[in-house]
Amino acid sequence: MTLKALFAASATATLLLALPANAAELTVGFSQIGSESGWRAAETSVSKQEATKRKVNLKIADAQQKQENQIKAIRSFIAQNVDAIFLAPVVSTGWDSVLKEAKEAKIPVVLLDRDIDPSGKDLYLTAVTSDSVHEGAVAGDWLAKTVGDKACNIVELQGTVGASVAANRKKGFDTAIAKHANLKVVRSQTGDFTRAKGKEVMESFIKAEGGGKNICAVYAHNDDMMVGAIQAMKEAGLKPGKDILTVSIDAVPDIFKAMVAGEANATVELTPNMAGPAFDAVAAFKEKGTVPPKWIQTESKLLTAADDPQKVYDSKKGLGY
Amino acid sequence: MTELLPRRGLAQILALIVILAVDRVVSPQFFDLRLQDGRLFGSLIDVLNRGTPVALLSLGMVLVIATRGIDLSVGAVMAICGAIAASLADSHGLPVVLAAALGAGLICGLWNGFLVAVLGMQPIVATLILMVAGRGIAQLITEGRIVTFSSPDLVWLGNGAILGVPVPIAIALGMLILTGAVVRGSALGLLIEATGGNARASELAGVGTRAMILAVYVWCGVCAALAGVIAAADIMGADANNAGLWLELDAILAVVIGGTSLFGGRFSLVLAVLGALIIQTMNTGILLSGYPPEFNLLVKAVVVLAVLLLQSPKLSGFAGIMVRLRRTKP
Numbered sequence: 345m346t347l348k349a350l351f352a353a354s355a356t357a358t359l360l361l362a363l364p365a366n367a368a369e370l371t372v373g374f375s376q377i378g379s380e381s382g383w384r385a386a387e388t389s390v391s392k393q394e395a396t397k398r399k400v401n402l403k404i405a406d407a408q409q410k411q412e413n414q415i416k417a418i419r420s421f422i423a424q425n426v427d428a429i430f431l432a433p434v435v436s437t438g439w440d441s442v443l444k445e446a447k448e449a450k451i452p453v454v455l456l457d458r459d460i461d462p463s464g465k466d467l468y469l470t471a472v473t474s475d476s477v478h479e480g481a482v483a484g485d486w487l488a489k490t491v492g493d494k495a496c497n498i499v500e501l502q503g504t505v506g507a508s509v510a511a512n513r514k515k516g517f518d519t520a521i522a523k524h525a526n527l528k529v530v531r532s533q534t535g536d537f538t539r540a541k542g543k544e545v546m547e548s549f550i551k552a553e554g555g556g557k558n559i560c561a562v563y564a565h566n567d568d569m570m571v572g573a574i575q576a577m578k579e580a581g582l583k584p585g586k587d588i589l590t591v592s593i594d595a596v597p598d599i600f601k602a603m604v605a606g607e608a609n610a611t612v613e614l615t616p617n618m619a620g621p622a623f624d625a626v627a628a629f630k631e632k633g634t635v636p637p638k639w640i641q642t643e644s645k646l647l648t649a650a651d652d653p654q655k656v657y658d659s660k661k662g663l664g665y
Numbered sequence: 666m667t668e669l670l671p672r673r674g675l676a677q678i679l680a681l682i683v684i685l686a687v688d689r690v691v692s693p694q695f696f697d698l699r700l701q702d703g704r705l706f707g708s709l710i711d712v713l714n715r716g717t718p719v720a721l722l723s724l725g726m727v728l729v730i731a732t733r734g735i736d737l738s739v740g741a742v743m744a745i746c747g748a749i750a751a752s753l754a755d756s757h758g759l760p761v762v763l764a765a766a767l768g769a770g771l772i773c774g775l776w777n778g779f780l781v782a783v784l785g786m787q788p789i790v791a792t793l794i795l796m797v798a799g800r801g802i803a804q805l806i807t808e809g810r811i812v813t814f815s816s817p818d819l820v821w822l823g824n825g826a827i828l829g830v831p832v833p834i835a836i837a838l839g840m841l842i843l844t845g846a847v848v849r850g851s852a853l854g855l856l857i858e859a860t861g862g863n864a865r866a867s868e869l870a871g872v873g874t875r876a877m878i879l880a881v882y883v884w885c886g887v888c889a890a891l892a893g894v895i896a897a898a899d900i901m902g903a904d905a906n907n908a909g910l911w912l913e914l915d916a917i918l919a920v921v922i923g924g925t926s927l928f929g930g931r932f933s934l935v936l937a938v939l940g941a942l943i944i945q946t947m948n949t950g951i952l953l954s955g956y957p958p959e960f961n962l963l964v965k966a967v968v969v970l971a972v973l974l975l976q977s978p979k980l981s982g983f984a985g986i987m988v989r990l991r992r993t994k995p
Contacts, residue, residue, distance in 0.1 A: 347840055379809030381906065505958050534958035538907040539811070539900040544715055548952035551708045568811070572900055579824060581701045597981060598813060598902075 368659040370627065373421030373455075374430040374619070378408040381614060382596060385664035387432070387457065391619035398623050411435055415442045422449045428626040430619065431468075432456045443467035452629060456618040459639075467471040470625055470636040472618045476509045479644045480516025480565075482612045483591045486646055489522045490609070491591060496560035499549045501531040501542050501573060503565040510534075513565045513593060530558070535569040542569030546576035556582045561589040567599040567611055574607050585609050595647055597660040603653035608632055616663065676975040677923060677939045684946045684968065692953040704826035708949060710834075716945030717833040718743070718909070720938045721892040722916035723845050723923070727937035730920050732878050733861040733929030734781060734788035736885045739916055741799025742773045743893030743909030748806040750894045751903030754814035762819060767890045772801065774886020777881035796913065803905035813902040821899025833895045837938075840888065845934050854932075857881060861929025915944055922972055945971060960975030 372395070375411065376388055388404060394403035403426070405417035411434050421429050422445055429451055433439060439460050446453050447467055454470035487498070498521070503510025514532075521527040531549050535542035542564060550556040562584075564570040570592035577584040584590055585607045592599060595613035602608035625636040647656060687883055688708070689695045691701040698707040729736045746766040750899045753762045773795060780791035806812075816818075825832045848854035862875045868874050889909075897903045917927075922940030925932040947968050951961050 380805055381809045385809045501849065502958060503841075505961075531955055532957070533952055534961070536907070539902060540896060543900060544711075545712050545952055547948060548708070548949060551694065551711070552953050554953065568904075575824075575900065579701070579704070582704065598811070664808070 348583075365379075369399045369401055370399060370400040370425045370623075370624065370630070371424075371429065372428045372430060372623070373417070373424070373426040374402055374404045375414045375417040375421070375432065376404055376406055377414075377432050377434045378406050378410075380409060382665035383614065384595060384623045386616040386660070387618060389662075389664045390616045390647050391430075392621060393615060394620040397551050398627070400623055402619075403503040406513050407434060409434055411438060413514075415439075418442050418446060418453075422446055425449070427630060428450060428469075430456050430622055431591050432618075433458050437461045440467065440594070448648060452626060454622040454626060455528060456622060465638065469629060470622075470638055470640055472622045472625075472642060473639045474614050474642045474644060476512035477516035477519075479593050479612045479614065480518075480643075481520040482646050483513075483518075483593060483610070484520025484527075484610075484639050486610050487563065487589065487591050488521060488527060491524075491527065491560070493526060494560070495526045497528055497530045497553070497558050498547075498561045498563055499553070499559050501535040501562065501564040501569040502532055503534065503537045503569075505534050510537075510565050517563055529563075535564065535572070537566050537568060539568045539572035542572030543576045544572075545569075546573035547580070550580045550582070556580055556588065558587050561591065564590070564592040567592045567594040567596045570608065570611075571598050571602065574602055580608070583607075595645075595656075595660070596665045597663075598665075600647075600653040600657035600660070603649050603661055604657065606649070608649075610646060610648045611644075613647055615645070618642060671831065672938055673924065673933065674939070676972070677936050677943065678722050679941050680922075680972045681939060681946060682977060686841040686942060686986055687949040688713070688946060688953065691950060691955075695953070700829060703829065704824075704831060705829045708852060708953065710831060712942065712945050712949045713834045713837075714831050715949065716942050717837045718896050719912060719919055719944060720837045720941035721840060721888045721895070722912060723919035723937040723941045724840055724934060725881075726887030726913075726916040727920045727923065727925055727932050728790070728844075728848070728857060728881040729885045730917070730925055730927060731857050731861045731929055731932035732874075732881050733864070734878065734881070735792065735917065735927070736766020736777060736882065737789065737792040738773065738777060738795035738799055739885060739889040739892075740909035740913045741796050741803065741910060742770055742886055743912065744803035744905050745773065745799050745806065746770050746890035746904075747897035747903040747908045748803045748812065748892035748905050750819060751812040751814050751897050752806060754816040754819045759816075759818035759822075761861035762816075763894065766894045767887055770886040770888075770893070771816045771883055772886070773889070774883035775879070777886065778882030782875045782878035783881060800905065803903075803908070805904055807905040809905070811902045811904045815901070818899055819894075819898050821898075823895055823901070833899070836891065836895065840891065841934060841938055848934070858930055858932065861932075916941070917946055918969065922969070922976075924976060944969075 407413035431453055452469040454469050457473055459471050459473055533545045535545045553559050562573055570590055574584045590608045593608045593612045595611045599608050599611045622639050628634040695708045698705055746769050749769050750762050750766040753765055777792050780786045781788050822832055827835045855874050857877055859872050860877045864874050896908050919940035920937045922943055923933055923936035951964055
């Protein structure tokens with residue numbers, strides 16, 4: 345056998361081996377929670393975009409906030425023999441048996457946005473989530489840096505009492521500002537993650553703190569509450585963004601509108617792109633057998649008025665927030 | 666002594682005064698008022714302003730409850746009508762927006778009334794249907810997003826002022842006077858009470874009970890629609906997931922605090938609205954107090970229990986006995 349023939353043969357073999365991975369594009373089933381928030385809608389549309397970018401065939405099943413629907417969807421994905429299953433779990437427990445079925449069918453499962461009960465760690469490939477403690481810390485660090493050595497009384501709009509995201513965002517922020525003696529949270533109440541409650545609570549904060557004169561900054565666990573709080577400040581004759589600094593989390597389009605108007609200062613992005621890193625992890629796992637780490641942390645990017653809020657707003661407003 | 670004071674309403678007025686006094690203690694500037702951009706500004710105004718949606722809901726709810734019914738769908742109707750108003754606000758004038766939103770509320774009320782009055786369904790089940798489906802309808806209208814608008818006319822409904830009085834407060838007051846004039850200025854109120862007291866006997870006596878029931882659900886739907894429009898105007902956006910969420914329970918609570926029995930019959934519009942204000946005075950007080958939010962619901966529960974105990978006939982009978990005993994003892 346000549347060297348040339350050997351070369352040709354090995355090239356054909358490589359081609360043959362490579363073919364299934366390249367030509368037959370990846371099919372991924374995604375069990376999405378349902379329309380619980382604007383962020384969720386944005387996550388769905390970004391997932392579709394990322395799938396198109398990578399030529400992945402993405403099948404989305406909307407569970408309408410019900411675990412039984414998610415379990416049904418996963419079973420049907422297994423029956424269709426998809427290459428991977430993405431799951432945004434509506435609750436953290438009760439997944440063991442259906443994930444075992446997926447494991448037996450050798451279909452890798454990737455968790456998006458939320459983690460599940462620790463007992464099931466070996467049942468999924470990886471979890472792509474954001475670290476909400478870190479998000480709070482990014483917000484706290486920004487405020488500490490911006491305020492400098494000045495004394496600063498902070499009021500906090502918490503998320504829903506009992507929600508882990510709210511507890512984590514509070515913890516991260518508290519830890520970050522604990523290093524600075526000049527920063528102090530003087531009032532903290534729940535705004536239930538909504539605009540209406542954010543506004544109502546901020547109205548009472550303003551009255552309780554000398555018409556807002558004693559408040560130097562507002563920290564809200566999400567942008568929606570901050571949008572409400574900004575309205576409350578304006579109605580009280582205060583200038584949000586100038587008289588009172590604002591920092592919140594999520595990066596929904598409307599906070600950038602406020603930033604353009606100079607009424608909001610900073611937000612920490614909870615990226616709706618959880619599927620992108622998940623597709624990459626699955627592709628690497630399928631092609632090269634690379635086992636990803638159990639947790640892929642998404643970036644919690646700080647966005648301020650310096651980051652061209654108009655451009656960010658334009659890029660985000662079509663996503664379904 | 667008891668003859669000099671109006672027996673009805675005394676407990677509610679007393680409760681409101683006590684809660685206001687407690688608010689004054691936790692927040693010394695509670696009664697401070699000033700003008701801000703031509704609008705009255707202060708905690709007291711917050712109480713009235715934030716209490717408006719529940720006060721409006723309770724105006725409709727009290728009539729429904731007087732007929733021995735209940736309407737669980739008002740929160741969802743708020744979400745639907747707020748969503749409709751917000752979606753139309755930037756492309757249509759205020760009259761069209763209001764007509765569409767209030768019309769939708771009217772249709773929702775007709776639906777509930779039809780199920781209860783014509784098909785004879787149990788009110789709690791009949792209105793549960795719209796409570797569940799309604800939020801879904803609202804989400805379909807907004808496509809799960811928060812629909813924002815900038816139409817100054819609609820925003821005025823939430824944030825404007827008439828002679829310094831915030832518009833929502835003026836609307837609620839207007840609705841109270843209108844509803845009161847209609848049901849108490851005519852025999853309508855009496856007929857509603859008769860329907861709730863004993864539907865069969867009223868029917869035999871010639872009261873159109875079916876029409877009465879239909880009418881109160883329609884009015885309840887319209888009141889909920891108005892509350893929904895105001896809630897949307899307030900935050901310049903319609904949040905289908907959260908607008909009016911659980912407010913049906915606050916509205917029922919307001920009616921009950923107002924002394925109207927869930928078994929129907931005698932009702933009081935003013936006391937139902939007073940009930941809504943008691944709830945909101947307490948809510949605002951909790952927010953001003955600076956207690957950790959974990960206590961919010963606990964404090965609310967204790968205060969509601971106390972207000973209801975004040976009204977309990979058994980308990981006031983017991984108190985009367987105690988007073989008599991003390992008088993006779995020495």
